[in-house]
Amino acid sequence: xxxxxxxxxxxxxxxxxxxxxxxxxxxxxxxxxxxxxxxxxxxxxxxxxxxxxxxxxxxxxxxxxxxxxxxxxxxxxxxxxxxxxxxxxxxxxxxxxxxxxxxxxxxxxxxxxxxxxxxxxxxxxxxxxxxxxxxxxxxxxxxxxxxxxxxxxxxxxxxxxxxxxxxxxxxxxxxxxxxxxxxxxxxxxxxxxxxxxxxxxxxxxxxxxxxxxxxxxxxxxxxxxxxxxxxxxxxxxxxxxxxxxxxxxxxxxxxxxxxxxxxxxxx
Amino acid sequence: xxxxxxxxxxxxxxxxxxxxxxxxxxxxxxxxxxxxxxxxxxxxxxxxxxxxxxxxxxxxxxxxxxxxxxxxxxxxxxxxxxxxxxxxxxxxxxxxxxxxxxxxxxxxxxxxxxxxxxxxxxxxxxxxxxxxxxxxxxxxxxxxxxxxxxxxxxxxxxxxxxxxxxxxxxxxxxxxxxxxxxxxxxxxxxxxxxxxxxxxxxxxxxxxxxxxxxxxxxxxxxxxxxxxxxxxxxxxxxxxxxxxxxxxxxxxxxxxxxxxxxxxxxxxxxxxxxxxxxxxxxxxxxxxxxxxxxxxxxxxxxxxxxxxxxxxxxxxxxxxxxxxxxxx
Numbered sequence: 003x004x005x006x007x008x009x010x011x012x013x014x015x016x017x018x019x020x021x022x023x024x025x026x027x028x029x030x031x032x033x034x035x036x037x038x039x040x041x042x043x044x045x046x047x048x049x050x051x052x053x054x055x056x057x058x059x060x061x062x063x064x065x066x067x068x069x070x071x072x073x074x075x076x077x078x079x080x081x082x083x084x085x086x087x088x089x090x091x092x093x094x095x096x097x098x099x100x101x102x103x104x105x106x107x108x109x110x111x112x113x114x115x116x117x118x119x120x121x122x123x124x125x126x127x128x129x130x131x132x133x134x135x136x137x138x139x140x141x142x143x144x145x146x147x148x149x150x151x152x153x154x155x156x157x158x159x160x161x162x163x164x165x166x167x168x169x170x171x172x173x174x175x176x177x178x179x180x181x182x183x184x185x186x187x188x189x190x191x192x193x194x195x196x197x198x199x200x201x202x203x204x205x206x207x208x209x210x211x212x213x214x215x216x217x218x219x220x221x222x223x224x225x226x227x228x229x230x231x232x233x234x235x236x237x238x239x240x241x242x243x244x245x246x247x248x249x250x251x252x253x254x255x256x257x258x259x260x261x262x263x264x265x266x267x268x269x
Numbered sequence: 270x271x272x273x274x275x276x277x278x279x280x281x282x283x284x285x286x287x288x289x290x291x292x293x294x295x296x297x298x299x300x301x302x303x304x305x306x307x308x309x310x311x312x313x314x315x316x317x318x319x320x321x322x323x324x325x326x327x328x329x330x331x332x333x334x335x336x337x338x339x340x341x342x343x344x345x346x347x348x349x350x351x352x353x354x355x356x357x358x359x360x361x362x363x364x365x366x367x368x369x370x371x372x373x374x375x376x377x378x379x380x381x382x383x384x385x386x387x388x389x390x391x392x393x394x395x396x397x398x399x400x401x402x403x404x405x406x407x408x409x410x411x412x413x414x415x416x417x418x419x420x421x422x423x424x425x426x427x428x429x430x431x432x433x434x435x436x437x438x439x440x441x442x443x444x445x446x447x448x449x450x451x452x453x454x455x456x457x458x459x460x461x462x463x464x465x466x467x468x469x470x471x472x473x474x475x476x477x478x479x480x481x482x483x484x485x486x487x488x489x490x491x492x493x494x495x496x497x498x499x500x501x502x503x504x505x506x507x508x509x510x511x512x513x514x515x516x517x518x519x520x521x522x523x524x525x526x527x528x529x530x531x532x533x534x535x536x537x538x539x540x541x542x543x544x545x546x547x548x549x550x551x552x553x554x555x556x557x558x559x560x561x562x563x564x565x566x567x568x569x570x571x572x573x574x575x576x577x578x579x580x581x582x583x584x585x586x587x588x589x590x591x592x593x594x595x596x597x
Contacts, residue, residue, distance in 0.1 A: 008394045008397070012390060012391050013391060015387075016380055016383065016387055016391050020380060020383060023382045023423075024382075094376050098376060098378045100361065102396075103363035103367050103396065262345050264343070
């Protein structure tokens with residue numbers, strides 16, 4: 003355990019140092035990512051105002067809160083994508099990772115966790131600017147805040163295991179892009195990324211329960227802005243644990259089969 | 270003494286899809302794919318003793334890197350027996366990985382944007398090296414490779430040779446017992462190649478490590494390896510002393526001499542390789558060397574006559590040429 007703690011802190015430190023080399027580039031990257039939620043926010047706020055001040059229970063203020071928290075959750079659940087898997091196999095990076103006495107997924111998790119530390123620091127001023135412009139209606143309790151903190155890291159882990167599963171398809175075919183696009187489309191609809199899930203049809207809301215997307219995106223946002231009951235807060239957290247646990251087991255089993263197919267094409 | 274590396278009939282085969290050019294063949298390929306089996310490594314066997322430095326030679330595509338990747342656990346063999354330090358590499362046991370390293374001349378594991386010191390510290394954490402031991406080893410290697418003034422510079426600002434030296438420090442911080450070196454001096458200038466060679470030799474001497482080295486630079490092999498293993502098309506062609514290889518496969522010797530009139534007809538003595546001013550280099554069949562040198566001394570009154578074994582590159586080339594027919 004001590005060994006892993008030492009590795010995680012060292013890897014996160016390296017990641018933070020690397021990302022601080024390019025703060026401007028990271029800022030531009032983050033600003034670019036803001037376009038998506040700002041468009042959603044403006045559109046849905048307009049719809050709410052046209053419908054007499056709210057849509058599906060969301061006012062312009064609560065929609066602003068939803069999408070501002072969205073920007074943080076989006077940063078938090080960035081994980082190593084299948085495109086990254088393709089890249090690292092072709093570049094021979096995976097070979098280098100495989101030579102280490104540590105599962106390569108630890109490297110991924112620690113590296114992106116370190117990156118998030120930098121991104122959160124960079125996010126704060128942007129969130130303040132967005133708040134001044136859009137005036138979010140946000141009144142979380144202390145419990146909401148604590149659960150939100152756990153939930154955003156769990157969301158990161160859920161997305162890491164699901165994207166890793168997708169990335170491992172690279173061991174069978176190098177053309178995973180199409181599959182990733184399919185995943186992205188499903189995530190957009192079933193996660194609460196496009197629109198709060200409560201604004202979606204009932205069947206979509208029911209279906210969302212059985213996929214990982216909601217637990218990696220919509221749930222952490224709802225914890226902070228959705229006035230959830232204590233019961234629902236903990237059920238959501240439980241669902242996140244279930245997805246992380248079974249996802250990790252699944253990754254570990256698929257990995258054992260996948261790695262036998264590794265041909266180290268990139269070196 | 271028991272072997273640290275033991276390979277028996279090791280093979281790695283790939284199924285590679287193939288089809289004719291053109292639309293018709295592409296459409297046919299959608300329904301019925303044909304595959305060709307490529308034998309990257311074809312039932313090779315050898316043993317390596319602790320502390321040996323062995324040159325692993327062969328032309329491009331011979332199967333050297335594939336063999337090194339199987340030895341380091343990156344690839345699963347198709348068949349055959351493979352044991353390194355008593356471990357089966359493909360299982361990638363962490364205790365095994367802590368005792369080996371693979372350095373590839375065209376790959377790097379150091380963080381590009383940070384000083385190498387930061388990457389070294391990450392290596393410490395990955396290999397769970399006690400801090401005191403880590404600092405001692407790091408400083409020792411930094412000193413040996415004369416990197417003191419460079420370790421605080423971002424890796425991206427280092428030259429290729431300096432980066433390679435840093436790679437060596439990072440790759441050896443955990444003091445591996447076995448070094449797999451795949452073209453470690455690729456693209457480096459002569460001085461840097463020499464520095465890397467002397468570092469590998471010193472590491473082998475200090476820690477008794479076993480080294481398996483592939484290189485297209487024969488100077489690396491001559492400087493470090495007493496034993497060489499030669500493979501071609503995945504098959505083992507030669508395994509033995511470098512000197513024995515030269516003796517066995519060198520059909521020629523190089524005779525050099527200084528002549529007042531290098532324009533004279535020398536074809537009766539051997540093949541002229543080069544003429545530089547008054548200095549002539551000539552290739553002479555090995556069994557005729559004594560006779561030719563005697564004739565040169567008496568008939569042409571030459572000065573500064575030297576007789577050298579053929580360059581190792583030529584010897585290796587003749588190994589491939591001699592065995593090619595046997596393989597095809």
